[in-house]
Amino acid sequence: MHDDNVAGRARVVETPELAAFYRALAQHEAGALWTVANDIEPWEPKPHAIPMLWSYEALRPMVLQSLELVRPEDAGRRVVMLVNPKRRDVSAAVGWLYTGIQVMKPGEAASAHRHMASALRFIIEGSGAYTVVDGERLTLQANDFVITPNGTWHEHGNDGGTSPCIWQDGLDIPLINALEANFYQVHPELHQSVARPVNASHLAYGNPALKPLEPDWRKPYSPLLKFSWERTYEALSHYAGVTDGSPFDGVVMEYVNPLTGGSVMPTMGAQMQMLRGGESTRAHRHTGNVIYHVAKGSGHSVIGGTGFDWKEHDIFCVPSWTWHEHANASASDDACLFSFNDFPVMKSLAIYHEQAYVPNDGHQAY
Numbered sequence: 001m002h003d004d005n006v007a008g009r010a011r012v013v014e015t016p017e018l019a020a021f022y023r024a025l026a027q028h029e030a031g032a033l034w035t036v037a038n039d040i041e042p043w044e045p046k047p048h049a050i051p052m053l054w055s056y057e058a059l060r061p062m063v064l065q066s067l068e069l070v071r072p073e074d075a076g077r078r079v080v081m082l083v084n085p086k087r088r089d090v091s092a093a094v095g096w097l098y099t100g101i102q103v104m105k106p107g108e109a110a111s112a113h114r115h116m117a118s119a120l121r122f123i124i125e126g127s128g129a130y131t132v133v134d135g136e137r138l139t140l141q142a143n144d145f146v147i148t149p150n151g152t153w154h155e156h157g158n159d160g161g162t163s164p165c166i167w168q169d170g171l172d173i174p175l176i177n178a179l180e181a182n183f184y185q186v187h188p189e190l191h192q193s194v195a196r197p198v199n200a201s202h203l204a205y206g207n208p209a210l211k212p213l214e215p216d217w218r219k220p221y222s223p224l225l226k227f228s229w230e231r232t233y234e235a236l237s238h239y240a241g242v243t244d245g246s247p248f249d250g251v252v253m254e255y256v257n258p259l260t261g262g263s264v265m266p267t268m269g270a271q272m273q274m275l276r277g278g279e280s281t282r283a284h285r286h287t288g289n290v291i292y293h294v295a296k297g298s299g300h301s302v303i304g305g306t307g308f309d310w311k312e313h314d315i316f317c318v319p320s321w322t323w324h325e326h327a328n329a330s331a332s333d334d335a336c337l338f339s340f341n342d343f344p345v346m347k348s349l350a351i352y353h354e355q356a357y358v359p360n361d362g363h364q365a366y
Contacts, residue, residue, distance in 0.1 A: 002043040009037075010033075010034040010035070010037040010038050012034050012035075044321060045287060045320050045321035046321075047094075047095065047289075047319035047320045047321060047322060048087060048319075049084045049086050049087050049092070049093075049289070049317065050084060050085065050086050050304075050319065051303035051306055051316070051317060051318060051319060051324075052084055052085075052093070052094070052316060053308040053310060053315070054082045054314065054315045056124070056311075056312070056313035056315065057311075057314075059080060059101060060166075062080060063080050063101050063103050063166060064103065064164065066078055066080060066103060067105055072104065072108055073111070076113075078102060078103055079100040079102045079103075079169060080100055080101045081098065081099070082099050082100055082101070082315060084317065087174070090177065090178070091173070091174060094289045094290070094291060094318070094319050095174075095288075095289030095319060095320055095342060096172065096174040096178060096289070096342060097171075097172060097174065097268075097289050097317075098169075098170070098171045098172070098174055099168060099169060099291050099315065100168070100169045101124070101166060101167070101168055101169075102121075102156070102166070102167055102168075102169050103165070103166045104156065104157060104164060104165050106158050106159070106160050106161060106162060106163065106164070107158065107159065108158055109155065109156075109157035109158075110155055110156050110157065111190045112132070112153050112154065112155035112187035112189075112192045113154070113155070113184065113185060113186050114152060114153045114154065114185050114187075115150065115151075115182065115183060115184045115185070116151065116176050116181055117150060117172050117175075117176045118147075118148070118149050118171065118172050118221075118265045118266070118267050118268055119147070119148040119154070119169060120146065120148070120169070120170045120265075120270060120340055121140070121145070121147075121148070121156075121167045121168065121170075122143070122144075122145050122168045122170070122293050122295075122338055123140045123141060123142050123143060123144045123145075123166075123167045124142065124167050124313055125142055125163075125166050125313075126158065126160055126164055126165030126166060127142075127163070127165075128158045128159045128161065129141075129156070129157075129158055129167060130156070130158075130159065131146055131148065131154060131155065131157075132153075132154060132191075133146075133147075133148050133149075133152050133153070133225050134152045134153055135153075135192055135193060135194060135195035135196055136194070136195075136197075136198075136200050136201060136225065137196075137198045137199075138198075138201075138202065138225055139198060139199060140165075140167070140226070141228070141229065143229030143233075143295050143296075143338070144227065144229050145226070145227040145229075145232070145255060145270060146225055146227070147222065147225055147264050149219070149220075149222075149265050150221075150265070153187055153192050155187075155191060155192060168315065170268065170291060170340045172268055172342070175267060175345070176267075199226065201223055201225045202224065202226045202228070204223070204224075205223050205224035205258045205259075206224055206226070206227070206231065208231070208235065211258050211259060214259070217259060220266050221264060221265045221266065222255075222256070222257035222258065222259075222264040222265070223257070223258070223259060224257070227255050229295070232253075232255075232272050233296075233336070235253060236251055236253060236273075236274045236336065237274075239251055239253060240274055240276060240334075245274075245276075247282045248282055248325070248356070249271075249273050249281060249326075250273050250274055250275040250276065250279055250281055250326070251273060251275075251276065252271055252272070252273035252274075253272055253273070254269065254270070254271050255270040255271065255272070262344075263343070263344040265344070266344055266345075266348070267342065267344055267345050268340055268341065268342060268344065269340065269341050269343045269344050270338070271338070271339050271341070272336060272337070272338050272339075273336065273337050273339070274334050274335070275297070275299060275327070275328035275334060275335045275336075276328065276334050277328060277330055277331050277332045277333055278328060278330070278331045278332075279327070279328050280326070280327035280328070280363075281325050281327070282357065282361075282363065283302065283323045283324060283325040283356075283357035283362055283364050284323070284325075284355060284356045284357055285321050285322055285323045285324065285355055286320075286352065286353065286354040286355070287320050287346050287353045287354075288341055288343045288345075288346045288352060289317070289318070289319055289320050289342050290318045290339050290340070290341045291315065291317045291339060291340055291341070292315065292316050292317070292318070292338070292339045293315050293337070293338040293339070294312050294314045294315075294335070294338075295312075295336040295337065295338045296312065296334065296335055296336040297311075297328060297329070297330060297333060297335025298310060298311040298312065298328075298329045298330070298335065299326060299327050299329040299330075299335050300326075300329065301316065301324060301325065301326045302323075302364045302366050303316070303322060304322045304324070305364050305365070305366050307366045323357050323364055325357075325362075325364065
């Protein structure tokens with residue numbers, strides 16, 4: 001706890017004269033800083049969002065119901081968005097991050113568009129999903145991760161046989177809107193021409209420890225657009241055999257731009273972490289917001305002193321500067337958590353900060 005009644009903090013006692021002064025200032029669209037200083041400059045970050053868990057088991061029937069209620073050509077995108085009660089005004093799941101669950105019938109194809117917001121997809125189920133990004137068609141399987149960076153033409157579809165395809169969308173729409181910088185454009189021909197070989201970027205850049213020498217790539221995002229689950233899980237498993245891992249995140253690896261080693265996009269980063277059988281992490285907190293997707297297994301997390309039980313394909317969030325820790329429910333099998341975050345923004349602005357939880361051997365009471 002911090003005491004606001006200290007030197008350097010606003011502690012002006014209101015008088016009738018001051019109240020009249022405030023009213024006079026308001027007539028000129030002005031105000032006195034000291035009346036809001038302690039709110040706009042808190043001792044530490046005060047997130048508006050609350051920790052949340054969205055049950056895939058509960059939402060999946062409603063996601064499928066939307067198939068019969070609305071067509072993608074009418075809705076633009078058939079998506080059930082996940083909204084934090086404290087961020088409903090900006091359609092955010094946590095902080096300035098948006099997420100939702102999108103579904104498409106076999107044979108459906110949404111029109112191509114682009115926008116200033118950056119986007120990513122994490123595939124949940126179905127075998128016919130694809131996306132086309134700037135003329136490259138990418139085929140997608142369960143637990144694959146794909147990016148559609150800002151300004152790129154992109155469209156999605158399902159050319160599978162009989163089952164719908166479902167995936168999670170993640171975008172920085174609330175952030176871009178807060179910066180008043182969003183644009184949206186529909187492709188003039190509604191669909192792109194596929195100008196590159198299928199999965200070209202994955203074939204060129206998806207080989208660990210090897211990268212092509214392409215000095216002409218000057219774009220601020222990863223040239224590798226699709227990260228396959230098969231290679232991701234293999235990399236995690238190999239790393240788990242030679243590391244103790246992080247005390248706060250278990251065995252964690254970041255999806256990166258293979259040319260720079262930096263984040264996949266300027267405003268959003270992504271990670272996959274493994275909790276080995278019986279593993280539980282210590283609590284910590286950091287500036288920056290995170291949305292998690294349970295890629296494999298089951299377990300629980302303690303977020304801000306509240307426990308959340310999760311299982312495969314559940315989605316949950318950790319607001320900025322909120323204590324959190326995770327535990328695998330299985331003693332013998334691993335659990336994997338995909339996550340995306342706004343860490344690139346925090347780090348590029350030099351405002352990223354992290355802190356370990358010290359009491360009770362690093363574990364929260366709940």
